[in-house]
Amino acid sequence: MDRGRWDRADGELWRHSRFGVIRASTLEELGISQKTAYRQCQPGGRWRRLLPGIMLLARSQPNERQRIEAALMLARDDAVVTGLQAARLYQLRDGMDPEFVHLLVPHGHQVLSSGFAVVERTRFLPHAIYRDGVPLAPPTRAVLDGVRRIRELDPVRALLIEAIQRGLTNTADLRRELDTGTKRGTALPRRVLNELDLGVRSVAEADALEVWHKAGLPVPHCNVVIVDSDGTYIGMPDTWCDEVGLAWEIDSNEFHYSKDAYARTLARNSRYAAAGISVVQTLPTRLRVEPDVVIAELRAAYAAAKQRPRPNVSIRKTTAA
Incomplete structure (x- = not known):
């Protein structure tokens, strides 16, 4: 078959295909023998064999669809x-x-x-x-x-x-x-x-949970709302140790590239300080690069928090809908 006739045939065959994908049996029903179809899938041919008995009416690599x-x-x-x-x-x-x-x-x-x-x-x-x-x-x-x-x-x-x-x-x-x-x-x-x-919401928080457990500290709460004695919102730390009132925040460098985000972090830390909450801040990369150092910092922060009176704060209780 010459080029012009194949061009016309390809256009007709495409209408019987799914996004250019067609069965050899369908081609046979349309008058293209299996021998001819498979020959067109050989080097120099016009089509591509994708799977047994299934062809693409083009030489290009198939796309996702x-x-x-x-x-x-x-x-x-x-x-x-x-x-x-x-x-x-x-x-x-x-x-x-x-x-x-x-x-x-x-x-x-x-x-x-x-x-x-x-x-x-x-x-x-x-x-x-x-x-x-x-x-x-x-x-x-x-x-x-x-x-x-x-x-x-x-x-x-x-x-x-x-x-x-x-x-x-x-x-x-x-x-x-x-x-x-x-x-x-x-x-x-x-x-x-x-x-x-346990409240984990990201890969970084999952890494943090592993490090926390390796530190041998009490079972933490993740992403819970902390309020003062009047029920006023203080913060929602990534990890919270309720026994001693210790917050652990996983703060990325990218987060602080935004002036607004940086201002929110300062305001959050000020609320923690005013409520007497101890806070540890850690970059996500350190959780994998130097976990032992982070563990030492958490243990030290926990020991220090344990020595002072626990702040009068609590986890906000949620009610089922």
């Missing part, structure tokens, strides 16, 4: 996208970038993983939530399927914290999903959920 469409074509009916790829489609940006398209299919399906398509059979196939025409596992299932395959703690923390802060899930739903699904790869997300139950 084309990879998703190819994976869904491989898995066929009832498949849903889950894991890190689904998290990205829910507009979650923390954690690790997806290296493959993770799919869930009914347990009876016989489709096998291939290339960038990872197919997981499950007896607990969730109902799909469609985003831009793509069937996704619900956010709770999607993020847990993603972090189960991550072996590093920080990306697990980052993705779960972002999903919760964005309102896509909560700790109760995450624990429920962990308890009903596979137990493989659940140790790290369970650890993160335990941190979140």
Whole structure:
């Protein structure tokens, strides 16, 4: 077939594709034999083979959407996208970038993983939530399927914290999903959920919690509101030791680049001082670069706070809605 005829054919074939992705069987129905189709995927051809029996009507590398469409074509009916790829489609940006398209299919399906398509059979196939025409596992299932395959703690923390802060899930739903699904790869997300139950809201605060525990200090409160005897707001420290009235703030350099943020920090520290609260301030980088030094500082601050009368402050009680 000459160039002009192929140009016309490509335009027609594109209309039968999904974002340029098409099955070899569909091409055959349109009059393109499998022999011709696969020849066009060889060096010098016009197309690219993506997965078994699935082609891209271009020589370029597939983009994210084309990879998703190819994976869904491989898995066929009832498949849903889950894991890190689904998290990205829910507009979650923390954690690790997806290296493959993770799919869930009914347990009876016989489709096998291939290339960038990872197919997981499950007896607990969730109902799909469609985003831009793509069937996704619900956010709770999607993020847990993603972090189960991550072996590093920080990306697990980052993705779960972002999903919760964005309102896509909560700790109760995450624990429920962990308890009903596979137990493989659940140790790290369970650890993160335990941190979140203590009020941790960022990776830096999780690092701080580890350092605090290594210091052997009493179990802390995280991100609780502290008030004086009249109920007037004083502050919401990153970490609070209620036994002695000690606040620990993790303040980054970037935070102080803003004049307004710096002014708020000064005002916060003034309120702490007026209430008799001892405060320790630590840069996030020090939690990993010199944790032993930070531990020594915390122990010294705790010992000093223990020697003076505890300030007349308390944690503001919250009532259930």
